[in-house]
Amino acid sequence: MVASRKIAVLKERASGETRVSATPETVKKLLALGASLAIESGAGASASIADDDYRVAGAEVGDAGSVIAGADIVLGVQGPEPGLLAGMKPGGWIVAGLDPFGQRARIDAYAQAGLEALAMEFMPRITRAQSMDILSSQSNLAGYKAVILAADTYGRAFPMMMTAAGTISAAKCFVMGVGVAGLQAIATARRLGAQVSATDVRSATKEQILSLGAKPIFVENVAGIEGEGAGGYATEMSEEYQKAQGQLVSNHIAKQDIVITTALIPGRPAPRLISDAQIASMKPGSVIFDLAAPQGGNVEGTVADEVVEKHGVRIIGLSNTPAHLPADASALFARNLYNFLSAFWDKEAGGPVLDEEIGGAIRLTQGGRIVHERLLG
Template identity: 50%
Template sequence: MTAGVQGITVAVARETAEGERRVAATPETCKKLVALGAQVQVQRGAGLGAGFIDETYVAAGARVADDVAALGDADLVLCVQPPSPSTLAQLKQGAALVGMLAPQADAARGEAIGARQLVAFPLERLPRTTRAQAMDILSSQAGMAGYKATLIAAQLAPRFFPMLTTAAGTIRPSKVLIVGAGVAGLQAVATAKRLGAQVEGFDVRPETREQIESLGGKFLDLGVSAAGEGGYARQLTEDEKALQQQRLADHLRTVDVIVCTAAVPGRPAPKIVTAAMVGGMKPGSVIVDLAAETGGNCELTRPGQTIDSNGVVIAGPLNLASMGAVHASEMFARNVLNFVSLFVKDGAIAFDWNDELLAKTVWPRPPKASAAAP
């Protein structure tokens, strides 16, 4: 473990990405950072999009700063999305940076981090272990995304989700298929069920059946299993893929709404719903593709747009978690607090590179001990 830096300053950055309303620290987590011995400064207006006014941060023991220059004094900077390369260039040499940074996705960003010798922790790289669950931003934010995607689907659908008995007759419930049974997909199953829909869940991993059914959904079994060894899905043969695709296409003719949630961090989203499948769906059907940010699960998805394909509406919303900024920020901020608590103690920063959560999250690799503390 490296020697600590005493009397550290932690800065909470105001988000500048278009449409981003979340904040990396709430008054609740600021108070806890202060209890760890840190001086916390929050950029003015950083929490407004999530409903946290500046005065609540001051009451929690933080100081409100007016401009980007305030970040330049910080030993540790917290953010949701990565600051711009120009902002990164103003940070203190060797400062620590924590957030969803995706440094490999932007050459200028990666170069700026390297030029300032920042100790960058892209939390999307955090190992998915039991110990890391309380720090897992991908899971916490996916839950909000799955919830919002289902509400968007209900809004776009020209049908009621629940069964209704009216003077004009009985209205059958909408048939909703959730593709993917990760955190977002399971939240989508639960939300669609609460709205009264007839819900099915589909995933290539047969072990997700129990999770889907526990939430009131029905597991869509296409008769092709990708079960492999050690709990991992195996690669399907070409014949198995063709059979699965044909059976899925036939089934989609009966579906009113599809919510696509299948995504793999750092990789393009798998194409599951083809253009031909969309062509076979009923007019008035809706597809909401939560995976749009990484290309989409539907072949026709256009990220950030809602289109009509022969009567089938296909929505590719972006940054869904930001639409639920209050609770998404609360969860994100707690994830961040739990992570930084690994190296912020008693007003000091000290990195233990024997801790796999730090060593496997830092980018590009653990710094040498002599340069570990900002």
């Protein structure tokens, strides 16, 4: 009989990280596959999950050393420090958001320890992997939270209100970048009653913007991005497009009350979308929420985890927006990890066996070395 795989979940130790990579729901499902689960005490506390909730679900709860001892697979929201992994089985898997470009030294340490690091943010954007995509699930919540925090910071109401004392005009909200986060930001701002407009360098998003009841703001008759990136991500814009886009945005942004920026290019600094001069053109009391703050920001002057005021405009940027919705973010993240493991679970092998399409896309280390092409050379 094949021994069950031990799956370990450690408490997240990164500053400001409130999420956890397994919930009682996913613990039960992983146990049903034939795995055993060990959870570090306190791992779910920030996400309102008590140790007893894990015990009731069937997991063992203990200190970090006992949890990691003999583990075949370690799940994480962020990659654990290599020193915490002593005692894992040789060739064990680390399944988490690993930030391969920002945490290269950590990835090298995983390789030196003989561990197999699987970066969930490298999950390919293909149909069968949608339920495993941590970037989409977390970006969806980030887009929602950005609008809520912007609305809370904005000193006026979002919807139009007609009262006996007079009429309050609806806030004007402009979303820049229409990926998963941008689409959710549009939907949330619309639900709150704002007049919403949006833009993106990918012309295909125009229909998506219209479908949500927002107004598309697009450069016409100018070549856009040099090519849509792998998996539907945007790549860098042509110089001609950047110039035309900058002029269009400058004219539009001056009339906006709320701006949400969401543009990211995987593995690169966030593109600059809003300059200091454009901020100065906005009305005092306006708010910008920069969802790209962790990668340098789309807005000139963004400082992660601070509210910066420039020209009477407040600029907000969090280093980890999904962590401000810990319960829901954890639930979705944990389901992504379960969906990944269950899709490849082989009963005869007693654990997951990856195929080349997905395994090759997310595997960073194997056999004591770096193997992912994006980290080589």
